[in-house]
Amino acid sequence: MNRQIVDCRRLLCPMPVIRVQSAVEDLAEGTVVEAVCTDPGALTDIPAWSRINGHRVVETRSEAGEYFVVVEVGPKDLS
């Protein structure tokens, strides 16, 4: 499956959340977005944002000082 990479390196929270939010806005349900971050706060902030906005966190991991958060885009807002 294609993944859209969102480069959030050197950005401090909440900028990684804002980048993911912008990326997700135009993507269809089921699309997978992978945020690459250097602020460890992203490991809690992006999942929190995803939960409250109806998206699913598929994976979080840390590797060599970088933090990865993989999000599957949820259904579009119909409210």
Added chain:
Amino acid sequence: MSRQRKAAALISGGLDSLLAARVMQEQGIHVEGINFYTGFCVEGHTHAIRKKDRKKEKRNNALWVAEQLGIKLHIIDIVEDYKQVVLNPKHGYGANLNPCLDCKIFMVGKALEWIKAKGFDFIITGEVMGQRPMSQRKQTLPIVAGESGAEDLLLRPLCARNLPETLPEREGWVDRERLYDFSGRSRKPQMALAAKFGFEDYAQPAGGCCFLTDAQYSVKLADLWQARGDKQYEMDDIMLLKVGRHIRPAPGYKLIISREEGEGNFLRGYRHQYAHLTTVSHPGPLALIDGQFDDQELQLAARLVARYSQGRSAEQVTLEFTDIDGQARELTVKPLPAHEIPKEWVL
């Protein structure tokens, strides 16, 4: 059947906005949160940078509040537009460089644009009359509503009964009798309401959530403007003001010296944008040099950086100086004794 009305709540992450949103939910209003990112938000930054803070629980309070309320939160980047507020506040600054009244007017104005674009009916904030000396006074609450353009689309659930009726109240979307009349600086009414709603854990207000209310930060920002002769800033400028020890030995340049490993790692990300010094002979900090300097000033800068290294008591410390083009060379200096650093150099 009438449709469910929708309100956008300005969510800072503090208790007041949490309560204001919950009061609306209790009245059957659909609430979604908006959180504005100005670049000066305290939230998370220093925790992310400083190694000693890494073990502390990291939580974006605005996201946490939204999760407690079960509402969506839209975080909006207003860094560029916000500059006009910081640089030229019509209503002036508070005790430091905090343009609180202009800030609130600006944010409510942005929220108004947002509700129009998204089809929401009105805006709510957690403002309480008399709570803050600049932006939340009886005289200034109408200024926020008027100058933002929101007028009677702006409802403050926690102090609405002290204020004229707003559109949501007149139209019967919201029952005014079930709103509140909080006023003054006491937090007791909010804490009692929090208990009533079952909120036990919430962010304690501790001098606000904005670096511009911080005296030390404001001194550094004012110094930056004075040194450059231009009241402007870029994102990197305001980030760097949050990090390290800032020392200005001369009007033309200053040093930004890391205080611990986390800050060193953060400043390392700016190595290609600034000339910098690192100690070679002893463990020590990384220092960025911001501005123009001659050889004599470089020697002084090196002595200052050596003073903050583990070689501070040594006869000599060797440092590596890298210029803005990436050319490196070594310097050996005697560390500057602490008593030779004038207080006015330290920002």
